[in-house]
Amino acid sequence: MSQNHVSGMEASAVSVLKRAVELDQSSRFQEALVCYQEGIQLLMDVLKAVKEDSKKLHYREKIKGYMDRAEQIKVHVNQLKEDGKYHEQIRIAEDATGYSYESLFKPYISSSLTEVWVEDPYIRHIHQLYNFLRFCEMLLKAPCKVKRIHLLTSQDEVDSGQQSSGQQSSALAELKQSLQAQGVSLELQYSSTIHDREIRFDNGWIIKIGRGLDYFKKHKGRFSIGYCDYDLRQCQETTVDIFHTKHTKTL
Structure with a gap:
């Protein structure tokens, strides 16, 4: 896979994850969750494509951070749903x-x-x-x-x-x-x-x-x-x- 293609995938991931963070900060949690999931998948595609160990480590850490936040949102949203308080x-x-x-x-x-x-x-x-x-x-x-x-x-x-x-x-x-x-x-x-x-x-x-x-x-x-x-x-x-x-x- 060419470097340009990897850079393109990374740019797409950054754009989607930036939107996820903005939605997250605006308490639009369900939308943020969808963006986090899409962005994480794009980063995982980038991870598969890179060869250098230092870059692999960098992307793994990024993915873990976003996955942890997505899981927190999922738990929060499910609790709001359960309590009938989601708005x-x-x-x-x-x-x-x-x-x-x-x-x-x-x-x-x-x-x-x-x-x-x-x-x-x-x-x-x-x-x-x-x-x-x-x-x-x-x-x-x-x-x-x-x-x-x-x-x-x-x-x-x-x-x-x-x-x-x-x-x-x-x-x-x-x-x-x-x-x-x-x-x-x-x-x-x-x-x-x-x-x-x-x-x-x-x-x-x-x-x-x-x-x-x-x-x-x-x-x-x-x-x-x-x-x-x-x-x-x-x-x-x-x-x-x-x-x-x-x-x-x-x-």
Whole structure:
């Protein structure tokens, strides 16, 4: 393996671990844990590639330090979960980027996740329906085996009138059919009084986003950066609160 490749891996590890420390210091422990684990794996790859004993010793000591901290966080998080006291808050600033659904939800998705509940009154207009589609695609790509997604939303004004072929109902019917082909069932429910926005995973995580799934700014054009990749799309200011419960209620 070339020296340049090793240097590149080391730079990646340093970047991820720096982020882990920042998250750790901000008490965003679950996110920090994911970054520590990724960074440790990158350092282990570097360790395998270096030849000098002095460098091997240096990386082993670094890895041990980060592994010890990751274990401390894991114990702390598990205790907070057990006591029902886990609460983490993320503030997404106006015009911030880097908050695609993959990035935001990744720390809370585990292999045990099989069922998801989404309460969001604004899955009605075309861009909101696309947001929900992206959220479902994110779940299908994630390292879990989601079998059922529940959506509770408000009904579009067109759909609640005499017309039965409204944009919302046809879009969700198409998505339901498409998910079914992937082995995932979509359960739809409508409410005229819903105002809370909440996403619940059956592994115990509850994520409350002030703006629901609709926290991205309108794209500046179909050929502008951020149109396809939501990590590059600017966000509207909002707050994300994350909790953990041992019992996930159903809708």
